[in-house]
Amino acid sequence: MKRILxxxxxxxxxxxxxxxxxxxxxxxDNAADDPAYNFGGRKDxxxxxxxxxxxxxxxxxxxxxxxxxxxxTPDTASHMFMNTIFTxxxxxxxxxxxxxxxxxxxxxxxxxxxxxQFLFTQPYSFFNKPVxQFLFTNTLSPxxxxxxxxxxxxxxxxxxxxxxxxxxxxxxxxxxxxxxxxYGRGYYQNQSTSHFNYSMYxxxxxxxxxxxxxxxxxxxxxxxxxxITDDRYITHPEMFDDxxxxxxxxxxxxxxxxxxxxxxxxxxxxxxxxxxxxxKMTESEIQxxxxxxxxxxxxEERENNGAKDGRLSxxxxxxxxTFGRPENSTIAGDEPYEEKKGNPAxxxxxxxxxxxxxxxxxxEAKRQxxxxxxKDEYVxxxxxxxxxxxxxxxxxxxxxxxxxxxxxxxxDMDLRLGGDSIYDKTRHYSLKNTLAIAMLEGFNKWAxxxxxxxxxxxxxxxSLPAPTMGTDSYNEHNLSIGAQMNKTQGSFRFNATAxxxxxxxDAGQLKLNGQTDLRLPLLGDTLRIDAKAGMExxxxxxxxxxxxxxxxxxxxxxxxETRANLEGVLTFSRTKxxxxxxxxxxxxxxxxxxxxxxxxxYGRTGNTVEPLQHAGNITLLTLQLDQNFRFGPVFWENNVxxxxxxxxxxxxxxxxxxxxxxxxRFKIAKVLKVDLGADMRYFTKYxxxxxxxxxxxxxxxxxGEHNVKTGSYPIVNVYANMHLKQTRFFIMMSHxxxxxxxxxxxxxxxxNKRVLRFGLSWNxxx
Numbered sequence: 001m002k003r004i005l006x007x008x009x010x011x012x013x014x015x016x017x018x019x020x021x022x023x024x025x026x027x028x029d030n031a032a033d034d035p036a037y038n039f040g041g042r043k044d045x046x047x048x049x050x051x052x053x054x055x056x057x058x059x060x061x062x063x064x065x066x067x068x069x070x071x072x073t074p075d076t077a078s079h080m081f082m083n084t085i086f087t088x089x090x091x092x093x094x095x096x097x098x099x100x101x102x103x104x105x106x107x108x109x110x111x112x113x114x115x116x117q118f119l120f121t122q123p124y125s126f127f128n129k130p131v132x133q134f135l136f137t138n139t140l141s142p143x144x145x146x147x148x149x150x151x152x153x154x155x156x157x158x159x160x161x162x163x164x165x166x167x168x169x170x171x172x173x174x175x176x177x178x179x180x181x182x183y184g185r186g187y188y189q190n191q192s193t194s195h196f197n198y199s200m201y202x203x204x205x206x207x208x209x210x211x212x213x214x215x216x217x218x219x220x221x222x223x224x225x226x227x228i229t230d231d232r233y234i235t236h237p238e239m240f241d242d243x244x245x246x247x248x249x250x251x252x253x254x255x256x257x258x259x260x261x262x263x264x265x266x267x268x269x270x271x272x273x274x275x276x277x278x279x280k281m282t283e284s285e286i287q288x289x290x291x292x293x294x295x296x297x298x299x300e301e302r303e304n305n306g307a308k309d310g311r312l313s314x315x316x317x318x319x320x321x322t323f324g325r326p327e328n329s330t331i332a333g334d335e336p337y338e339e340k341k342g343n344p345a346x347x348x349x350x351x352x353x354x355x356x357x358x359x360x361x362x363x364e365a366k367r368q369x370x371x372x373x374x375k376d377e378y379v380x381x382x383x384x385x386x387x388x389x390x391x392x393x394x395x396x397x398x399x400x401x402x403x404x405x406x407x408x409x410x411x412d413m414d415l416r417l418g419g420d421s422i423y424d425k426t427r428h429y430s431l432k433n434t435l436a437i438a439m440l441e442g443f444n445k446w447a448x449x450x451x452x453x454x455x456x457x458x459x460x461x462x463s464l465p466a467p468t469m470g471t472d473s474y475n476e477h478n479l480s481i482g483a484q485m486n487k488t489q490g491s492f493r494f495n496a497t498a499x500x501x502x503x504x505x506d507a508g509q510l511k512l513n514g515q516t517d518l519r520l521p522l523l524g525d526t527l528r529i530d531a532k533a534g535m536e537x538x539x540x541x542x543x544x545x546x547x548x549x550x551x552x553x554x555x556x557x558x559x560x561e562t563r564a565n566l567e568g569v570l571t572f573s574r575t576k577x578x579x580x581x582x583x584x585x586x587x588x589x590x591x592x593x594x595x596x597x598x599x600x601x602y603g604r605t606g607n608t609v610e611p612l613q614h615a616g617n618i619t620l621l622t623l624q625l626d627q628n629f630r631f632g633p634v635f636w637e638n639n640v641x642x643x644x645x646x647x648x649x650x651x652x653x654x655x656x657x658x659x660x661x662x663x664x665r666f667k668i669a670k671v672l673k674v675d676l677g678a679d680m681r682y683f684t685k686y687x688x689x690x691x692x693x694x695x696x697x698x699x700x701x702x703x704g705e706h707n708v709k710t711g712s713y714p715i716v717n718v719y720a721n722m723h724l725k726q727t728r729f730f731i732m733m734s735h736x737x738x739x740x741x742x743x744x745x746x747x748x749x750x751x752n753k754r755v756l757r758f759g760l761s762w763n764x765x766x
Contacts, residue, residue, distance in 0.1 A: 056140035056284035057166070062212050064131045065434055066385055066452065066484075067268030072135060076763065078673060078723035080661075082730040085149045085160060085759055087126045088745065091639055091659035092681025092715065094126075095698075095745040097691055098752060100158040100184035101127055101193040102222065105689055105698040105746075108641055109653050110565070110582050110622050115541050117460060118428045120395040120696050121260050124220060127182060127195045131266045131389070134214055136203045137166040138174045140288045142766040149759030151734075156247060158184045171288075175202040187246040187752045190225035190254045207276075207378030211269035220260040224693035226252030227748030229602040231708070234743055234750045246753060252604050255400040256422075258696045262394070268387040270438075272380030279377040286373050385436040385454075390429070397424040397549070397694060407551035407694075408595075408608040413465045415550075424549035424694070425465065428542075432458040442489055449487040449494075456480045456499075464548040474546065478504030482511075491519045508560065510537045525574035534565045540590040544611045551607075552694055558613050562587040576628035584620040588613055589650060594692050594699035598706065609692045609699055619646040620653070635677075637661040650700065654683040654711055663721075675721040678736075685711040690747050701747065708747040715743075715751065729760035 060069045080090060087104050088094045093111070094104040103123030106112045113122070113130075121128050137143075147162040159182070166176035180197040199216035232239055233249045281289070399422035415423070436454035460476040482499030494516035501509040515532035540558045547554055567582040591614070596607040623642040628635070641657040663677025688710045689698040701707040719732040735743075738753040745751055 056288065057143055058138045059135040061132055061135060062268060064266070064389070065387060065454065065456070066436055066438070067210070067212055067270060067387055069136075075135075076726075076728075078721060078728045079675070080721075081723075081728045081761065082717075082719045082721045082732050082757075082759065083679070085757070088681075093641075093657065093659070095688055095710075096751075097191070097227075097746050097749040098188065099186045099191045099193050100160065101182040101195050102184070102191070103691060103696065103698070107654055107657055107683060107688075108622070108624075109620060109643065109645075109651065110567070110584060114536075114538070115544075117430060117541050117543075118262075118391070118393045118395075119541060119543050120258075120426075121218075121220075121262060121393065123696065123698065124195070124260070127180070127197065127220070128218060131214060131264075134199070134201070136174070136201060136212060137176055138171075138203070138205070139166050139168050140284060140291075142167040144764040144766070145761065146764075147759075147761040149757065151755050151757040152185065152187070154185075156185050156187045158182075171285075172206050173202070173204050175200075177201070186223070187755075188225065188228065188249060188750065189247055189251045190223050190256070191251075192223045194221045195219070208272050208274075208380075209269070210272070212267070214266040215264070217263045218261065220258075222258045224253055224256040224258055226256070226604065226693055227691075227746075228252070228750060231744070231748060231750075235741065237740060246750075249750075252403070252748075253399070253401075253693060256402075256693055257396075257398050258693065259396040259398065260393070263392045265390045266388075268385070270383045270385040272378070272440075273382045273384075274378055274380040274440075276376050276378050278374050281373050281375050285375070289373070379442075380440050383436075383438040383440060385434070385438060385452075387432075387434040387436075389432045392429045394427050395425070395696070397422060397696065403603055403605075405605040406603075406607055408606040409551055409553070411548070411550060411553045412468050413548070413550060414469045422550045422694075426543075426547075427463045428461065430458060430460045432456065441487060449485055452484040452486075454482055454484070456482075458504075460542070462542055462546070464546060466548070472548065474542070476505040476542070478506045478509075480506075480509070493517050506539045508537070509539055510535075512536070522572070523574060525572065528569075528571040530569040530571070532565075532567050535563070537562045540611075540613075544590050547695075549694065552609055554610060556611060558590055558611070559588045559615075561590055561613075576626075576630075578626035580622070580624040580626075582620075582622040582624075584622075586618045586620070586651070588615060589618055591650065592692070592695065592697055592699040593702040594690050595702045597703075607692075607694070609695050609697075612700075614647070614650045617646075618651050620644070620651065633665050635661075635663050635665060635675075648687065652687045652689070652700070654686045654688075657683045671724060673723040675719075677721075678716060678718045680714050680716045682714045683711045685709045685742075688745070688747060691749065698746075710742060710744040710747060713742045713744075726763035726765070727760065728762075730758070732757045732759075 057074050059072050059074050061072055062069055083090045085100075086092070087096045087100055087102055089104075089106070093108050094106050096102050096104040101124070104126055105123065113125075116122060143164075143166050145162075145164040148160065150159045151157055161179075161181045163179040164176065166174065168174045178197070178199040178201075180195070180199075182193060182195040184191075184193040186192045196219045197216060199214065201212075201214045203213070204211045228234070229250045229252055233244055237244065402420045402422065415421075434454055434456045436452050438452040439450060441448060441450040456479070458478045458480075460478075462474040462476075463471045464474075466472040478501050480499050480501040482497065484495070484497040486495040487493050488495075494514065496514040497511070499511045501507055511534075513532070513534040513536075515530070517528060517530045520527045520529070537560050539560055545556050545558055564585045565582065566584075567580070569581075570579045571577070591612060592609055593612050594607070594609045597605045599605055621642075621644045625640050626638070627640075628637045630636075637660070639659040643653040643655060643657070645651045645653050659679070659681050661677065661679035663675045663679075665673070665675050667673055686709060687701055687707050690701045690708075691697075692699050714737065715735055716737040717732055717734045718736050719730055721730045722728070734755045734757055735751065735753055743751050743753075
């Protein structure tokens with residue numbers, strides 16, 4: 001791998017410069033007759049008319065309930081590309097267990113998503129992406145993207161390969177696939193990760209009928225080591241007689257794995273009723289039509305030349321005629337009579353003078369030219385919407401070795417493996433259907449907002465090990481109704497949604513959410529104000545209420561959790577400032593707590609995890625400031641977040657979270673853009689959530705005075721981030737300041753030391 005990557009980078013730079021500037025297409029099936037080819041059969045470049053393959057890519061996400069489209073920016077920017085490879089997030093805002101693709105948890109609490117039904121895949125949000133974040137595509141020509149990054153060697157290295165292919169069959173139908181593979185061997189013992197994803201998608205955007213289809217499957221396997229046995233290997237290595245490398249530090253567990261397999265189908269479609277009107281094409285559509293016209297013209301010329309050559313080969317001149325009417329012949333019959341005064345034909349409008357005729361001809365030519373670049377746009381008024389999603393999950397926690405007395409409890413169940421081995425298995429599938437009717441905004445000047453009404457049916461099935469033998473099955477069927485009003489055009493926009501569950505396990509559940517944005521002119525620029533508010537009363541998800549395994553077991557009745565949120569964001573581009581203020585109030589907060597004892601030999605005993613619920617209210621204040629500066633070619637970007645929780649024992653958050661990035665931007669040979677700099681992430685000490693391998697979840701520390709704090713340790717990376725035409729690549733030294741100290745994000749899980757990393761992303765337009 002070390003020998004391949006430099007060669008790949010050089011090839012990337014060379015081939016991109018050669019092939020990605022302009023794509024030239026020629027058809028040399030008739031090379032012998034083509035004037036662009038000489039008698040030697042070689043191409044004469046002076047006689048070739050180049051056709052430029054149109055390059056145009058638009059991407060969007062879809063709403064998981066209605067399939068509404070939201071335009072996005074394609075992932076082609078070089079800025080911050082080097083940080084997209086980190087499980088710890090673009091700005092280091094996630095706590096992780098250390099390895100690529102490992103479980104993670106966002107320290108900015110309000111940015112954590114609401115718990116889903118199958119919570120075992122949620123810590124892998126770096127790899128697993130919900131439907132609402134998947135990018136559908138529409139492209140003027142086929143596009144392929146290959147992204148790859150790597151570090152380390154065969155024993156401890158990380159590899160991440162992604163491939164994307166997108167193509168269109170006409171302007172309405174687009175399709176493609178995505179392949180994503182992660183393999184992290186791990187710098188510490190027993191922490192390897194392996195993730196595989198394959199997704200296929202298609203979209204049809206006709207005038208009256210729209211549809212989006214997404215199919216994806218994931219296979220994930222993570223080796224669990226339970227953390228290192230003694231934190232002093234990292235914090236105070238001088239206390240040991242020997243120097244321990246990362247892969248020599250002992251860990252709590254070995255031969256323990258978490259496996260997740262899941263498959264997903266999403267299909268959303270709608271039928272629109274409306275009317276048509278003429279609108280001007282976009283620039284990309286104009287280029288595409290010009291390309292099509294040129295192609296059609298060349299094909300016709302090639303066919304005409306071929307027909308001419310065929311006739312010549314039969315010894316007949318192209319002008320010889322053997323059939324048809326003789327030239328200059330006339331049809332026998334009445335000759336046309338001259339129009340005379342008083343004849344109606346004489347009353348037709350006539351054009352006197354050459355100037356007037358030329359003027360009319362010019363106006364007609366202009367009209368035809370304008371109409372050539374116009375298109376018919378269908379304006380929908382009412383939509384009938386159906387969305388279906390099917391999700392199937394399986395999770396297995398498997399262990400061949402378990403330390404003596406590691407778990408506090410052991411339960412009788414059907415054992416697939418004997419002795420102290422563990423094979424905990426659970427399954428879940430969900431089938432959800434949503435029907436909606438929408439009255440859309442903007443079809444006339446009075447339709448200032450859109451309105452939707454909807455009903456959702458969801459069937460959920462779960463299976464868990466039963467006591468002694470077999471499995472326990474649980475079925476939950478919920479029916480909910482709701483409405484949405486939204487306005488997406490103009491300077492003032494809003495979206496308000498209400499949903500209530502009428503029947504089923506979640507009966508009485510209520511969701512009220514709204515958001516708005518306002519754009520105001522200020523100092524020659526635009527001040528954007530975004531605000532959102534919500535109140536949700538939710539039933540804790542299934543695995544908070546039921547879970548059966550070899551060493552963890554509960555069946556609980558929990559109260560509904562109530563969350564109220566209020567958030568505002570001010571964005572002013574002129575000063576490169578973004579200020580975010582949020583307030584949250586949570587009642588009956590449900591969470592997991594983990595307890596264990598650390599022995600004198602630094603082992604773990606009496607491990608147990610249970611779901612708890614805080615009966616009172618917890619308030620959380622969040623203040624976040626993004627402030628960027630520029631001094632000529634020097635850029636300095638900063639993100640500072642302040643959080644204050646009213647109950648740090650139940651909802652712990654760091655008081656201060658900081659990210660800063662300082663870099664110099666310049667060009668080499670006027671084509672190679674370079675960002676050369678360093679960035680740092682830092683957060684203050686706090687009792688960070690622990691991690692439970694048996695449950696695969698982050699948990700609150702419940703060890704009393706033995707709880708462990710992490711934080712107050714800066715992590716600095718230096719990098720050179722580069723962009724050449726359609727290729728992005730970087731070289732980076734991560735954790736360049738590696739030294740003795742509290743180098744942990746999650747308790748007992750140290751971060752990797754100094755590592756040299758490479759990465760690239762390459763776009764091909766065919």
